[in-house]
Amino acid sequence: MKRTWFRGRTGRFIMMVSVLVLITAGMFALASVFMAYDPDGHLTRRWLHDSRWALFAWRLMMYAGIAGVWLMKVRPQLLRRWPEVRARLPRTELLGVLFILATECVAWTGTA
Structure with missing residues (x-):
């Protein structure tokens, strides 16, 4: 079965937008984990400095x-x-x- 939905310029645009949305959601998930683990940011700052x-x-x-x-x-x-x-x-x-x-x-x- 051919995927005609993801062909051409429109398909590439849809793929890029969906990938960017997934990456953004992953970054927000990672940020929420960091905020839950280290709300003040002291551990993260120390890790960045070390x-x-x-x-x-x-x-x-x-x-x-x-x-x-x-x-x-x-x-x-x-x-x-x-x-x-x-x-x-x-x-x-x-x-x-x-x-x-x-x-x-x-x-x-x-x-x-």
């Missing part, structure tokens, strides 16, 4: 993965499809790096 270096290493791995995919897959396809953006692309990449650095500075300023 595991800040592991979380920083995880973020660095995520940044490296995104940069690798960007440099090996997305950037060459982008330049092949739109060669006129070659002059503006380094500036856009620099803005992305500055955004990551600013985000990390904000994350590390309150961890004294």
